[in-house]
Amino acid sequence: MSDAAIIIVMSTITTGIMLGVIFSLVAVGVTIVYGSIWMPNAANGQFFLLASLLAWSASVSWGLHPAVAALLVIGASVPFSYLLEILLVRRFYDVPNRNVSYFVLTLGITQILAGIFSVTYGVWSDQFQLPPIVPGVTLFGPFPIANNRLASMGIATILLAALFALLRFHRYGRALRAVFQNREAAALRGVDVRAIYRMSFILGNGVIFAGGVLFACAYSVDLTVAWTMAVTAFAIMIIGGPGSVLGALVIGMVFGFTQAIVSIFASPTIAAFSYLGAMLVILLFRPSGLFAR
C-alpha cells in the first residue's frame, strides 16, 4: 500500500472515530433526558456550544490550562442543570403531553442562548479555539495526527465506556433503565421516579457539555455549530430509537464513519445529507427506530 493510500485510509478511520464519539456523546445525552422525562431537548445544540464557549473563556481569557478549564465547565453543568430543573423542568412533570411543552420550552431556551451568544461571543470573534491539551503530532507510519485530537478521542471513548458501565451495572443506571421502560412499575418497585428525572436531566446535560468541551479541544468552534449538532443529535436519537442509549451509541458511531467514508468516495456535500437520507429510509421500515424496545 502506498503512503498516500495509507494516509487516506488512516484519516478516514480517525475521522470516523472522532466524529462518532462526539456524535454519540451528544446523542446519548439527549436520549437519556428524553428516555426518562420525555423531554425532546431542542436546546442541546446551544448547551453544546455553551460548553465550548465557556471552555474557551476559561482557557483563553482566564488563562487556565485547557484540561482544568474542561473539567471546570463539565462540573459547572451540574449546578446549571440543577437550577434549570428546579426553575423550569420539574413544573411540567405532571403535565399531559409534556413532551410538546418541553419542546417549546427548550426552543425558547435555544432562542435566548443564541441571542446572548450573538451579542457577546459573536461580537468578540468569529471563531474560538482552545489551546491544545496535549501539543504536538504523532505519526502512525506516514499518517500524522495531532496529539490533541488523539487525546479528545481517547477521553470521549473512556467517557462513553464509563457511561455505558454506569447505566448497565450501577444501581442508579438500573433504576434509570427501569424508569425508561415503565415509570409506574419502577415506582411500585420503590424507585424515586422524580429523583431519577432530576438525575437524568443533570447527567444528560453533563454528557452534552462533555461533548461540547471535547469538540472544542479537537476543532475550532463558531456559533453555527449549535444548529448542526442539534439536528445531528436528534437524527441519531430517532434512528437509534428514542430512549435507547445503546442505539445512540451505535448510530452515533455509524454517523461518524458514514460521514468520513462517503466524503472520501463521493463528496463532503453528499456525506452531509447521506445520513439524513438514511434516517428517512430507516424510519420507513422501522418507524420507532432500530434499537427501540
Added chain:
Amino acid sequence: MGTSMFRHAALAATGVAAIFAATAARGQDPVKIGFITELTGPWSFTGASCVAGLKLAEAQLNPPGKRRIEFVLMDNQTQPAQAVAAARNLDIQSKVLALSGPTSSDTALAIYGYAEQNKLPFLVPVAAFPQLTKPGTRFTFRIEPDAAGWGYAIAKFVEKQKPGAKVALLYSDYALMRAIAAGLKWQAAKSNIKIEPEIVFPQGTSDATVQAAQVRAANPDYVVWVGAGGFDVSVTNQLLDIGIKPEQIIHPYGFTTMIRGWGKRSVGSYYGTFFDANLENLTDEGKKFVEDFTKQNDRMPSYAENYCYLTSQIFREVLDRNPEAADNREKFRDALSALNWKEPTSGVPITFDKNGARKEYMYFMQITDVGAKEYKAKQSFYIEWDPEVLPVYDLVK
C-alpha cells in the same frame, strides 16, 4: 495705515463669513445616513467590527462649519427580510439621504433590491458578491472588490509564484466562496494552472481530516482554502497537521481574528487583503487609524474595519464637494458616481464604474509572526484590474 485697516476689515469680513457659515450649517438639519448592519445573528462579528471602524471616523466627521452628518444605526439581525424592513423604515420614517452598512452579501443584496427600486443611494462597505454591481445598477456603489475578482487575483499570484503550478482548491459552499472559486478557476485555465483536487464543503461541516489527506496525496504546489469562522481555522490546522507546509497555503482573505486563529504555525502562509496594518504604504492617517483602532479594540483592524472607516469619509467628501446633493438623492447619486478620490488610510484610488463597481485591487501578504494580539506580515504581491477583465456576471449568477 491703509494696509492695516484693509487687513482688519478683511479679517473681520472673514470672521463674519465664518460665523455666518457656521450658523447656517447649524441651522440646517443634519444629513441622515441609514446604516443597516449585522449587530446580531451569525454575521454579528463583522457587523460589530464595521461599526467599530465607523465610530472611529465619526469622531472627526463633523468639524465646525460643515453640515452635520448623522448615521442612523439599525440591526438587520443577519436576515435579508429584516434588512429590507430596516431600509424601508429608514427611507420612509427617517428620510435618510442614503443607505450603507451591510457586511454580508445576503443582506446587502436584499437592500440592493429596495435601494434600486426606490432610487435610494446605497454605499456598500463590505460585501463582495458580484451581483451587487451587475450591469444596469444605478444607485448601488460598492467599496469592496467583487469576489470573483479575488479568485482572479489569486490565480495571478500563483502564476507569478510558480508558472504552471498545481493548486488544490478547497472551499465552503457559501455564495461568497463559490464566487471566489469561480474567478480562480476561470483565470487558472488561462494562466496554465492546474486545479486538483477541488473539494467543496457543505455548510455545517466540522471535520476535514479526510480531505486534508486527499490534498496531501495529490501533492499540490499550493492549497487555496476559502473558508470562514471556526471551520476555517480547523481546516487550516488539519492541513498543517497532515504535512502541508505553511508556504503552500493561500487564504483569499485574512481578518485579524482569523490570522490569530491560524496561529504561529501558519507563519509563512499567504492571505489576500485590501488593507493591512502591516502595509508599508499606509498614510499617516492610516497609521493613526491602526493605532487608535488597536487601542480601542485590543486587536488590529483588517480591511473590513478600514472600509467602514472609509465609508463615513466618502459621505463627507462627496457632500463637501457637492453641498447641493445633501438634500437630493438623485444629485447625491450622481456626485457619488463621479467620485475620484483616494483612500485616506492607504492612498489607493476610489472611483466607481458605470455599475457602481470599483476599480479593483488586492494585496497578498505573507505572515511573518503571530502574537497573542498582533501579527506581522509582509507584502508579497499587489495587483490592480478592471472589474470587467473577467466575465464576472456570467461566472456568478
